[in-house]
Amino acid sequence: MKGVKIGTLFLVAIMSLAGVGASYAAWNNDVDINATVTTGTFDFEIHSIAVVAANGATITPTKVSDTEFTVTVTATYPGWEGIIDVTHWNSGSVALRFESMQVLWTQGSGYLRDNYWIKFYDGSGNVNLEKTCTYLGTKRYYDDEFGGPSSRPYFTILAGGDHVSRVGLKLGDITGHYCEEVKFTFRMTGIQVTP
16 A cells, blocks of 8 residues: 555656646747858958149059059149049948048158148049148048048948049149159058948
């Protein structure tokens, strides 16, 4: 009789555990989700450079790397101005904008460096920024130079798109340095932007 009681107790215990397990299964539901996350790609590069106006001088642009180009100028004169168009390409998958610019003076006297000016034009042909090569010899950031967030849309390049930057070169009204060859190296960088 004692064996029957233990057997019954054992059977009740097993049934209770089975009931608890069934109740837990009924009230608990797990969902497994497998996901793949792919980050965007960032690819800012100078695609091409074209001379728009030489005004009697010779302008020779050369792409040095994805972020640098060199412009050699000869036969300039006081008050001379020239214009080039730089096409930037975004072959990445995320939008980007210009981050910084710098003019590295690679050939020519220091006197000329102080008297050459660089102009950056907006999309309407107006001069957005005009500074000496000496000033732009230090790395400058677009947000600081162009007034911050309000001007960012002009400099945004969508994924797979391009942007043409019009850059002007100007020699001040100086004397004594006619036709001297000068060479500038421009360095421009980009940064990802959230559209």
